[in-house]
Amino acid sequence: MSIKNLSIILAMAAMLTTLAACALEETGDPQAEPEPAESTAPAEAEKPEPEPETDPVQVPEAGLQKLDQGEDVKMLQRALNEIGYSIPENGMYDEITTWAVTDFQLQQENLAALGVFNEETRTAMESVFSAGEAVEAGAGLPQDVPASGEGDDTxxxxxxxxxxxxxxxxxxxxxxxxxxxxxxxxxxxxxxxxxxxxxxxxxxxxxxxxxxxxxxxxxxxxxxxxxxxxxxxxxxxxxxxxxxxxxxxxxxxxxxxxxxxxxxxxxxxxxxxxxxxxxxxxxxxxxxxxxxxxxxxxxxxxxxxxxxxxxxxxxxxxxxxxxxxxxxxxxxxxxxxxxxxxxxxxxx
Ligand SMILES: [Zn+2]
Known part of the structure; x- marks a missing residue:
């Protein structure tokens, strides 16, 4: 590049800078007047509270049993998992939920083992929580199905x-x-x-x-x-x-x-x-x-x-x-x- 060309480029650059400065004066300071799309939207909408990483585990109200469905059952399943079980948290008091409740009952003293989540079972579960204890899943009622008799479809x-x-x-x-x-x-x-x-x-x-x-x-x-x-x-x-x-x-x-x-x-x-x-x-x-x-x-x-x-x-x-x-x-x-x-x- 020759010196002459370089001076032309520099002269043009100086002109462009001047034009840019003029443009700024006409539109005002962009920092003072930001784009509307960026400014109003977040201010108007309530930002949702971020979900806590883990909810505290709750034990539902007593009075749940096989065939029951819903959020309370899900809460029970979650509580059972928290103390040592690993059952699906599907909100359905199914065979495996009944098993987990029965197994828990068999490991507690003086609890009727009937597979029903009653008041006594709720109290026992809460004291396991407050003591920070865990149960050994299957120690009361092994989960494997016993083999049926020979030549028998029962x-x-x-x-x-x-x-x-x-x-x-x-x-x-x-x-x-x-x-x-x-x-x-x-x-x-x-x-x-x-x-x-x-x-x-x-x-x-x-x-x-x-x-x-x-x-x-x-x-x-x-x-x-x-x-x-x-x-x-x-x-x-x-x-x-x-x-x-x-x-x-x-x-x-x-x-x-x-x-x-x-x-x-x-x-x-x-x-x-x-x-x-x-x-x-x-x-x-x-x-x-x-x-x-x-x-x-x-x-x-x-x-x-x-x-x-x-x-x-x-x-x-x-x-x-x-x-x-x-x-x-x-x-x-x-x-x-x-x-x-x-x-x-x-x-x-
Ligand atoms: Zn009979």
Whole structure:
């Protein structure tokens, strides 16, 4: 580049600087009058509070159980995960949530293990939180499903403690399941021997005592005939019924071992003097039988094998067989006139 050219360029640059300065004078100071788009928008809109990185973990209000859905259930699942579980936080009180609650209950002292998130369980969970403790998931109730018997298409229940455990010809209780919280309810039996069949799990026993007291107040004469039955006892009974009637016929009124609800400790067969303390469908026609149909649900019980439901339950009508499921489920089942299978959405 020659010196002459350089001076021309410098002269032009000087002119451009002057022009730029003139332009600035005409429009004023750009700093004093910023572009409207940049200035007004952020000032008018409320800026949302930034989400805290982690919310403090909360324990929901008590009164949640299987099949419940919503934010409270999600809160419960989150609390369970916080103390050592790793379950999906899907807001659905499903099988795995029921398992986690039951497993937690089995690891606490004096908590009824029924899989229901009740007031006692809530209190226990809060004290685990405040002590900064954790639980070992599965230490109370191992999560692996036991293998079913040989040549058998029956599934094994992973959670036999569940208040809503479905025990039928498709789902069996493990042979070694014996409820640990059984008591003899303070009600009338037509025999005096101290037999294991007088027993029920404590929560069901307390509810049955209330039911019997209410029946008595209504002037009725209810008696309890048969509650808890062990796997071995059922094995013996089914074998002898099969011998008398043939296995297929026997299975219409008697369960194979593991498939009897009586092993849950949540069941009681009831009867009355009017039918000579027998377990017969005639019981439905007695005042006691009619009263039960109308009032069992108020105490958390259902008539487990209703009339005309044999193809769903697998058993003929048994107006005497009461199963404890808790008040919420019992009310829904009675109101809708359905079976436990239908309530749980498990109709084959
Ligand atoms: Zn029964």
């Amino acid at each position: 599934r094994m229940l992973m959670n036999p403690y569940d208040q809503l455990a479905l025990v039928n010809k498709q789902q069996a209780l493990p042979a070694n399941y014996t409820p640990q919280d059984m008591v003899v309810p303070d009600i009338a039996f037509p025999f005096t021997e101290d037999l294991p069949k007088k027993q029920m799990r404590a929560t069901a026993a307390a509810a049955l005592e209330e039911l019997f007291a209410a029946a008595e107040e209504a002037g009725l004469d209810l008696f309890a005939q048969s509650g808890y039955r062990s796997y071995d006892r059922q094995d013996y009974l089914f074998a002898s019924y099969s011998e008398q009637h043939g296995e297929k016929a026997a299975n219409k009124f008697s369960a194979r071992p593991g498939e009897s609800e009586h092993q849950t400790g949540l069941t009681m067969d009831v009867t009355s003097p009017e039918v000579n303390f027998q377990l017969t469908t005639d019981f439905a026609k007695t005042d006691e039988g009619k009263w039960l149909t109308d009032h069992a649900a108020d105490f958390g019980f259902i008539i487990r094998y209703p009339k005309g439901s044999e193809d769903i339950t697998g058993y003929q009508y048994e107006p005497w067989h009461l199963r404890y499921v808790g008040e919420k489920a019992a009310q829904a089942i009675a109101e809708e006139g359905i079976t436990l299978e239908e309530y749980l959405g498990e109709v084959e």
